[in-house]
Amino acid sequence: MRKKRKGKLTQKIGTPPGTLIYTGDNKDVKPRIRVFEFDEESYKEKELSSLDDWDFSPDSGTVYWVDVVGLSDSEELFRKLRDLCGIHLLVLEDVLNVNHRPKAEYFDDYIFVILKMLTYADDNGVGVESEQVSLIWGSNYVVTFQEREGDVFEGIRDRIRNNKGIVRKEKACYLAYLLIDSVVDNYFAVLEKLGERVEEFEELVITDPSYEIVGNIHNLKRELIELRKSIWPLREVLGVLYKGDSDMIKPCAVYFRDVYDHTVEIIDIVETYREMASGLLDVFLSSLSNKMNEVMKVLTMIATIFIPLTFIAGIYGMNFKYMPELDWKWGYPLVLIVMVFISICMVLYFKRKRWF
Amino acid sequence: MRKKRKGKLTQKIGTPPGTLIYTGDNKDVKPRIRVFEFDEESYKEKELSSLDDWDFSPDSGTVYWVDVVGLSDSEELFRKLRDLCGIHLLVLEDVLNVNHRPKAEYFDDYIFVILKMLTYADDNGVGVESEQVSLIWGSNYVVTFQEREGDVFEGIRDRIRNNKGIVRKEKACYLAYLLIDSVVDNYFAVLEKLGERVEEFEELVITDPSYEIVGNIHNLKRELIELRKSIWPLREVLGVLYKGDSDMIKPCAVYFRDVYDHTVEIIDIVETYREMASGLLDVFLSSLSNKMNEVMKVLTMIATIFIPLTFIAGIYGMNFKYMPELDWKWGYPLVLIVMVFISICMVLYFKRKRWF
Amino acid sequence: MRKKRKGKLTQKIGTPPGTLIYTGDNKDVKPRIRVFEFDEESYKEKELSSLDDWDFSPDSGTVYWVDVVGLSDSEELFRKLRDLCGIHLLVLEDVLNVNHRPKAEYFDDYIFVILKMLTYADDNGVGVESEQVSLIWGSNYVVTFQEREGDVFEGIRDRIRNNKGIVRKEKACYLAYLLIDSVVDNYFAVLEKLGERVEEFEELVITDPSYEIVGNIHNLKRELIELRKSIWPLREVLGVLYKGDSDMIKPCAVYFRDVYDHTVEIIDIVETYREMASGLLDVFLSSLSNKMNEVMKVLTMIATIFIPLTFIAGIYGMNFKYMPELDWKWGYPLVLIVMVFISICMVLYFKRKRWF
Amino acid sequence: MRKKRKGKLTQKIGTPPGTLIYTGDNKDVKPRIRVFEFDEESYKEKELSSLDDWDFSPDSGTVYWVDVVGLSDSEELFRKLRDLCGIHLLVLEDVLNVNHRPKAEYFDDYIFVILKMLTYADDNGVGVESEQVSLIWGSNYVVTFQEREGDVFEGIRDRIRNNKGIVRKEKACYLAYLLIDSVVDNYFAVLEKLGERVEEFEELVITDPSYEIVGNIHNLKRELIELRKSIWPLREVLGVLYKGDSDMIKPCAVYFRDVYDHTVEIIDIVETYREMASGLLDVFLSSLSNKMNEVMKVLTMIATIFIPLTFIAGIYGMNFKYMPELDWKWGYPLVLIVMVFISICMVLYFKRKRWF
Amino acid sequence: MRKKRKGKLTQKIGTPPGTLIYTGDNKDVKPRIRVFEFDEESYKEKELSSLDDWDFSPDSGTVYWVDVVGLSDSEELFRKLRDLCGIHLLVLEDVLNVNHRPKAEYFDDYIFVILKMLTYADDNGVGVESEQVSLIWGSNYVVTFQEREGDVFEGIRDRIRNNKGIVRKEKACYLAYLLIDSVVDNYFAVLEKLGERVEEFEELVITDPSYEIVGNIHNLKRELIELRKSIWPLREVLGVLYKGDSDMIKPCAVYFRDVYDHTVEIIDIVETYREMASGLLDVFLSSLSNKMNEVMKVLTMIATIFIPLTFIAGIYGMNFKYMPELDWKWGYPLVLIVMVFISICMVLYFKRKRWF
Numbered sequence A, B, C, D, E: 001m002r003k004k005r006k007g008k009l010t011q012k013i014g015t016p017p018g019t020l021i022y023t024g025d026n027k028d029v030k031p032r033i034r035v036f037e038f039d040e041e042s043y044k045e046k047e048l049s050s051l052d053d054w055d056f057s058p059d060s061g062t063v064y065w066v067d068v069v070g071l072s073d074s075e076e077l078f079r080k081l082r083d084l085c086g087i088h089l090l091v092l093e094d095v096l097n098v099n100h101r102p103k104a105e106y107f108d109d110y111i112f113v114i115l116k117m118l119t120y121a122d123d124n125g126v127g128v129e130s131e132q133v134s135l136i137w138g139s140n141y142v143v144t145f146q147e148r149e150g151d152v153f154e155g156i157r158d159r160i161r162n163n164k165g166i167v168r169k170e171k172a173c174y175l176a177y178l179l180i181d182s183v184v185d186n187y188f189a190v191l192e193k194l195g196e197r198v199e200e201f202e203e204l205v206i207t208d209p210s211y212e213i214v215g216n217i218h219n220l221k222r223e224l225i226e227l228r229k230s231i232w233p234l235r236e237v238l239g240v241l242y243k244g245d246s247d248m249i250k251p252c253a254v255y256f257r258d259v260y261d262h263t264v265e266i267i268d269i270v271e272t273y274r275e276m277a278s279g280l281l282d283v284f285l286s287s288l289s290n291k292m293n294e295v296m297k298v299l300t301m302i303a304t305i306f307i308p309l310t311f312i313a314g315i316y317g318m319n320f321k322y323m324p325e326l327d328w329k330w331g332y333p334l335v336l337i338v339m340v341f342i343s344i345c346m347v348l349y350f351k352r353k354r355w356f
């Protein structure tokens, strides 16, 4: 989740509305376009070199899923989408602005949704990774956009190909629901990883607190803040969707409400983690203070026992001519006894004060 | 309340909607089905091996309570429920997803409610334990689902069997109310236990603060956070119920409002405990700082009194040939007097500064 | 406000709705029932042994105040109230549940209100004490319930007896208003006491911070949290009342709005106190840190000045045969001068660093 | 803003509604009544000894401003106001209760507003001072009440006398607006003073943190809390006013909206100051911790360098008969060289650890 | 963003409503007035010395942009604006009050919007700089006001001159949108700079915490607080605009909604930065505590090892006549061995306690 922010926020400054600038990192890649056409009986899957080859019949019973991967170099593609489906220029601009906040917008003929697809990259130490997915769906088509190969939709493609479940029997909104649900489901995988880290830190901070944990807790908190930034608007998006009364929503409203439930649950979990992570730093500080207390007690006990004894030894190390004690026969053992007595008193004093 | 989260959040990823997967721990148990049939005059209680044996007459004056315990291996059962009562597949999916957030949903013919049944297991050190209970009720039936044997409904079964109270005179919604009320009532037992721990820690942190308490307070805070996660949606659930104008609610609205009152009270108590628990760590830190202050004062007083004295003794321990004081007759007693004088000054200085 | 919570929350678990259990401490007391009957001209006051003796004429111009003290042993009383005024069983259950949250409920023929009557017991160190007062009023009667003798209504009884103010000219709702107003007014007395403690602690924590204050501040915070738990629902109650359009409210709406004003003011004050009390612990921690700094500076100055000097004395206390300085005539005074010089340097260094 | 709270909150306890008790400090002062009568052409200003002398014509085109200063001894005055303008007794009670929360209330024939007039008394160290101002206005009159001589209305009196601006051309609500606006405008003067203190403390806490600042910051926070208590209800008041559709508001709604803007701005500023003041204590604690660190480093360096050296000197100060080193010719210089070497090592160690 | 607040808040006190006082710093500058007239075919750009020279035809198809720079000395200008476009005096007052909160107001014939144009001045160390921009637009004109030369509108002037984009084809509201969008876009540039500072401090506080960072973090927090004060009302402004159903909004509503999206995003980012900045101080305090712990451990280890040894050396430095050990042949090596043994014990003890 940690990338250099350099320039990320400023690329669109000064551009007129509707300027189609791709703001992500995956430049100079030709978009790969696949079209899935299906109804209950038949199914076709084509890879198109251009959208010109898409034979789209708007009001037929066939459902089309146009699956676009790669957003640079896509002006041609977008121009045709406008012609075929009548998508507003500002929508296409938002598709290309891959730093956009999740949102849902209703239009007369289609619905536009931006989501963040999260994955947790364990091995390379990056933690949570985020890719923007945009969906546009009308009465019988769904268009999805993503930046890079690799997504969480493989299971859905499978169900279409093999006519599993009811996806081939339902309308486009059901496909849209499936896609959104599968993005949202994956948040739980990310949360599980973060939850493991929270628990690991909780364990560590109590049993074996070391300073490295501060940086780790701070990073965890930052990741949770970032995560929350994706998730709160996600809930808004789904709240907007399941309550919507558009024709592109109604037949699937009960499904969208189910996904909405999940987003509420995700927020609950994130907020719980955040509270726990916040508490961890306080616990660490307590344990640090406690350790310091222990260290100080050791120092104080040693110093308090030996400094007076050393002083007494210093007294009888003075070179005065006339020091009667020095000539006593029992002077030396007497002094030793006095010293032992003082030590015992001190130790008893510390015992009573329960310093050890 | 502390379980390994391993896999808990991720089991449903990739499954199509309506996939009936039980997500809990109590697997490989055949569901035990009991049916209570009753009206004002008669009462029957049967244990069924399959729901086929349930002779359900939808529009009769009889009320049916189908009490299901054990959720694994329940596909057969659920298929029949769909046939008999027309329950939506997504509802049945949620019944099996025992990590679901509490919620209430209205349908045309029935109401669906998910609750968390909390119990406090004192003896084995686990603290708060949670089991998901789902209720579905229509005009003359209630179906309840739980994972494990053992619940808080025994008193209600008793009232049905012995015709105590008005339960046999009322409709299905009154039975649903009784079940929900008895789940909610049990929250007070959990709160009482937690309240005792809060008070115990409050006592300890002032009178005898030791480091172990930090871990205990942190655990308490985590349990309260978890508890709150069950309770806030519970209030929503009951707010939704008592304000509802469905036929399955209206006759019992006044009762649901009474339970709603209780949930508001529970939230008040949980939030109070949370605030107190938060304050405890601050009090502990204060007491730690205070102790450190005491330790430092002891060290400083000892060091400040004896280090200068030791220095003076060191002076007269030097071996210079020409040190006139060493030859004085009263040199030694004079030095001792000077040392006593310095000590007295120091002690007075600390007295004035109120260090002891 | 501090009582053992033992069992307080759990007494009602398992009871059917409408079970009339008194949940307070003042058991085995026969309720004392007084009835005040009055209209503009006449006035009667009777102590009844049973409600049978109450000659209640529902639609007359007379206003009745039934003043019940003591809630145990009240089943008989409640049965008659149901007969005479048609009070719902759940209402009577809430009257007996003296740990209930303040609330207001509208019914067709009457209004039901639960309040907490607060008093501040200075002498016995208990702090804020709370007693539940319930009111039920219809068009021409008011019933009040309290647990123990002693209340804040004596002034109102006086006004009825002596026909002071307009209470004998107005309807039952005006009497209800007077009773509620006089409960709410007393909150200011409690707040004044708490405000004095806040100010006292503010003074102490700056001028003479000692560790005992931490416990005191924590107790104060807990009392304020408890207080808030009574007061927020109180505001809700009065908001519900003054906006109500029931016949039992309308003629007195302007008065209820006046009490509502007071509750808003009370909340303002409580929240202010809470913020101040929260800040106090931070101030105490600052003052503790500051004191520790002072202590450490004293230690460091003493140690830093005398440790090097003692080292020099140690050097010339060594017994090497060949140490030329020891034989110098001015060796001893020279060493003393060097020591004085080092001390002055150190003192100047600390001065420059502004350590004293 | 700091006064003894003694008795301030409790004076009204036990009084019937509409009891006209002045709750402020400025007792035993006869109210001074001035009346300004004006329309576009004419203007009269009279000081009345009693309201009997006010010749008020309710429906004329003349606007009357009755300017009352001093609230004790005002029963006579209030009785006449009730007769002339029909003001409700509860309103007059609130006018006299000078600790009332700011509020606005609509009545059929008039509007009632309570405000706090704030001034900042720099010289006598009191800080923010507050005086309650009440306004009642009808279609052609405005009555204002204040406790003491001295207000922020002199400019408005001037504009009336000299027919500046449009005040003589407009209705009573415009005069009311002018009065409220001039009270609100003065909040900015108070904020400016507080802002200077915030900035001064910010400077101090970084550059020259001393313990006195904790008390000062705490006082500042308390003043800001008190200020906020006046300002949030003030915004409510003006929100209520500018949205009102009463005849006493409508012609001036655009003006009230302008003042509303100001109150929103004032809240923004107060909240900003509060956040800054809260942060200051944390900064102070950091700087204290940092200083402690510096002090500890000095102590540790001195101790760590000299304690081992003193030990070595102690070794050769022992009086054993058989210590070969003591007889070596180069024993003494060798020991000195060893000591210098150890010191250099220590210093290098601290350098590497970047302790100075 | 840091200017002396001296007098900034108090200049308008005592002035009647509609007093046209410029409250900014850029005094004694004659306003520079430029008018852009355009429709799809033609385009004219004039610099006017007075608004008298503006030939404005209210209901034509031409769009006029009156671009005013410099607000002092503008009474003449404003008088004419009132005559030509019927702008309310209070609006013009707000234009001149350059410390005004961002807001949007609807009037019958025009819309009035106040914004803050932010720029980040890197080089001179000032950080965020703010300039107030006011817009008034009617059906076919837009008037903009700013204080100083230099703005973010150059790109828009360019598009008008060269007929780029659709600005010459659209109505006045589209121009207004372009202007607002370009102000809002620039916030991202400011955020990017602040984000870099947040990340820099995060890095520093973990890897190399030094005390200067406290002041820097505090300044950053203050800037973020100030920033938030501009941005929250900005969102309100745009929320008001895009939901508006005035004729001056409707044709461009989709565009205003797009800018609204951006403001929501900006708030997300600012709040994220604020949370991160808040966490930084806690991390710094942890690292300070940790360092102190390290320092204390070094001191304690050195002291604990050498103080007992020095004491032993002191014992045998005493000058008693009868100390048998001194005469032993192996006394000296024996003592040395004992000392080495004690040191090893101590080191092992610290090892076991994991102090190094």
Ligand SMILES: [Mg+2]
Residues within 6 Å of the ligand: A012, A013, A014, A015, A016, A017, E181, E182, E185
């Ligand atoms: Mg732009």
Ligand SMILES: [Mg+2]
Residues within 6 Å of the ligand: A093, A094, A097, E258
């Ligand atoms: Mg955009």
Ligand SMILES: [Mg+2]
Residues within 6 Å of the ligand: A131, A146, A147, A148, A149, A150, A151
């Ligand atoms: Mg991808």
Ligand SMILES: [Mg+2]
Residues within 6 Å of the ligand: A181, A182, A184, A185, A259, A262
């Ligand atoms: Mg799902």
Ligand SMILES: [Mg+2]
Residues within 6 Å of the ligand: A258, A261, B090, B093, B094
């Ligand atoms: Mg579901």
Ligand SMILES: [Mg+2]
Residues within 6 Å of the ligand: A278, A282
């Ligand atoms: Mg914290």
Ligand SMILES: [Mg+2]
Residues within 6 Å of the ligand: A181, A182, A185, B012, B013, B014, B015, B016, B017
């Ligand atoms: Mg799924």
Ligand SMILES: [Mg+2]
Residues within 6 Å of the ligand: A258, B093, B094, B097
């Ligand atoms: Mg589900």
Ligand SMILES: [Mg+2]
Residues within 6 Å of the ligand: B131, B146, B147, B148, B149, B150, B151
């Ligand atoms: Mg069970």
Ligand SMILES: [Mg+2]
Residues within 6 Å of the ligand: B181, B182, B184, B185, B259, B262
């Ligand atoms: Mg109950």
Ligand SMILES: [Mg+2]
Residues within 6 Å of the ligand: B258, B261, C090, C093, C094
């Ligand atoms: Mg109840």
Ligand SMILES: [Mg+2]
Residues within 6 Å of the ligand: none
């Ligand atoms: Mg909180």
Ligand SMILES: [Mg+2]
Residues within 6 Å of the ligand: B282
């Ligand atoms: Mg805290």
Ligand SMILES: [Mg+2]
Residues within 6 Å of the ligand: B181, B182, B185, C012, C013, C014, C015, C016, C017
């Ligand atoms: Mg019950």
Ligand SMILES: [Mg+2]
Residues within 6 Å of the ligand: B258, C093, C094, C097
């Ligand atoms: Mg109850």
Ligand SMILES: [Mg+2]
Residues within 6 Å of the ligand: C131, C146, C147, C148, C149, C150, C151
């Ligand atoms: Mg009582």
